[in-house]
Amino acid sequence: MRERLSAFGRRLADETGAVVVLFGLALVPMLGAAGLAVDATSWYGARAALQAAADGAAIAAAREMRLANTPADQLQAGAENAARAAVQDRGFDPAAARVRAVVDSRAHTVRIDIATPLERIFSRVVTDTFVEVAVSATARISGSAPICVVALDESGSKALHLEKRAAMEASRCGVFSNSTHRQALRMDDDARMQAALICSAGGHHGRGTAFTPTPRTDCPPIPDPLAGRAPPSVGPCTHQDLVVRRNATLLPGVYCGGIRIRDGAEVTLASGLYVIKDGELRVDDAAVTGEYVSLYFTGKNAAIDFRKESRIDLSAMRDGALAGILFFQDRDAEEGRDFKIASDDARTLLGTIYLPRGDLFVNAERSVADHSAYTVIVARRLELSAGPVLVLNTDYHATDIPVPEGVGPTGNVVLSQ
Numbered sequence: 001m002r003e004r005l006s007a008f009g010r011r012l013a014d015e016t017g018a019v020v021v022l023f024g025l026a027l028v029p030m031l032g033a034a035g036l037a038v039d040a041t042s043w044y045g046a047r048a049a050l051q052a053a054a055d056g057a058a059i060a061a062a063r064e065m066r067l068a069n070t071p072a073d074q075l076q077a078g079a080e081n082a083a084r085a086a087v088q089d090r091g092f093d094p095a096a097a098r099v100r101a102v103v104d105s106r107a108h109t110v111r112i113d114i115a116t117p118l119e120r121i122f123s124r125v126v127t128d129t130f131v132e133v134a135v136s137a138t139a140r141i142s143g144s145a146p147i148c149v150v151a152l153d154e155s156g157s158k159a160l161h162l163e164k165r166a167a168m169e170a171s172r173c174g175v176f177s178n179s180t181h182r183q184a185l186r187m188d189d190d191a192r193m194q195a196a197l198i199c200s201a202g203g204h205h206g207r208g209t210a211f212t213p214t215p216r217t218d219c220p221p222i223p224d225p226l227a228g229r230a231p232p233s234v235g236p237c238t239h240q241d242l243v244v245r246r247n248a249t250l251l252p253g254v255y256c257g258g259i260r261i262r263d264g265a266e267v268t269l270a271s272g273l274y275v276i277k278d279g280e281l282r283v284d285d286a287a288v289t290g291e292y293v294s295l296y297f298t299g300k301n302a303a304i305d306f307r308k309e310s311r312i313d314l315s316a317m318r319d320g321a322l323a324g325i326l327f328f329q330d331r332d333a334e335e336g337r338d339f340k341i342a343s344d345d346a347r348t349l350l351g352t353i354y355l356p357r358g359d360l361f362v363n364a365e366r367s368v369a370d371h372s373a374y375t376v377i378v379a380r381r382l383e384l385s386a387g388p389v390l391v392l393n394t395d396y397h398a399t400d401i402p403v404p405e406g407v408g409p410t411g412n413v414v415l416s417q
Helices: 004-068 073-088
Strands: 099-103 109-118 131-142 147-153 159-162 167-177 183-187 192-200 239-244 247-252 253-261 266-269 272-277 278-284 286-290 293-296 303-306 312-314 324-328 337-341 345-360 375-384 387-393 412-415
Touching: 004 073, 004 131, 073 099, 073 131, 099 159, 131 286, 159 167, 183 192, 192 375, 253 387, 272 278, 293 303
Parallel strands: 147 167, 147 375, 159 183, 159 375, 167 192, 167 387, 239 253, 247 266, 253 272, 253 278, 266 286, 272 293, 278 303, 286 312, 293 324, 303 337, 312 345, 324 345, 337 345, 345 375
Antiparallel strands: 099 109, 109 131, 131 412
16 A cells, blocks of 8 residues: 555656646747747837837928928938938937938928837847837928019010010929919010929910910919018108118118118118008118018008119018018009119019019119018019029028018928828
């Protein structure tokens, strides 16, 4: 009996040892599976953080593409640096991460690819190899080209008219005529127009090579993009019928009867708002410069007249009620008032020229506004004659003067993947 009990004990010990060994062998994959599940949760969170970094960098780069003329290689380098900074901000090692930006200027997209190794923590019992998490984000600019010109006249012929040797260069923005007339947009003689988009609510007339690209016709009219912008309040006159014949600095105020600058005078406009009431701002053989100034034209005959020998260098206010607007005409003004730029040295007109009841005539012999970071024209009618080259830049990033809402860049940036 004792021998049988002893044999049973030996068998039990052997079987228990086998069970322990088997359990130990089974425990490794069990712990590995549990560790893998815990690590997977961590990796999922890491992937979400990396995706947010890629999304943010792609959107920021696409916004810069929309607002600026940054070369593609610089945009790519900047996007990659921004992505690496975002990776670091989210607790990852930027040196270990692989970051790539792909800029497609034709498709208006920016793609950001990010890949980074992640350590195993709990699943290391199975393997100590790193896990790589990779994400990608593509941001796309949707919408129309920035607005550079809107001719508001809804029915007249030649609402937008170029003749003789006049030229308009607006290669990165849109030019629009709201007139439904069959010759709403007209080019005569050797005039030419280049823009990102040329659109007429009516028709167009002129030789085929005058337009680059060919204008679209029957476009929906663009409502006045600045209709919601409130005009400034006008106080009592601070000056009356001012004539300046020597160098001077003028201060913001209400200039009743207008301002005439002549006889070689060099006049500086101090920063601020100038109300030109019941008269013109006329510059003869003289110069007027002003940084961060805006001019409001109200009352009888309020307009500009920049003569051929004048020198004009003006930029709009950067803050306040008229921020981004260089010239603002009273909406109650008599329709068809002429605003004239004949100056052969009007290289800087930085901001928005808003003449809802006025006609802008540019008949210089040289480039106009080409030194401006940006220029936008919203007028009842626009005519270029003689030999000016009106340059409408869109270097919005190159100035601290804001673009008024409704003009300038109008596209939206969206994530497409």
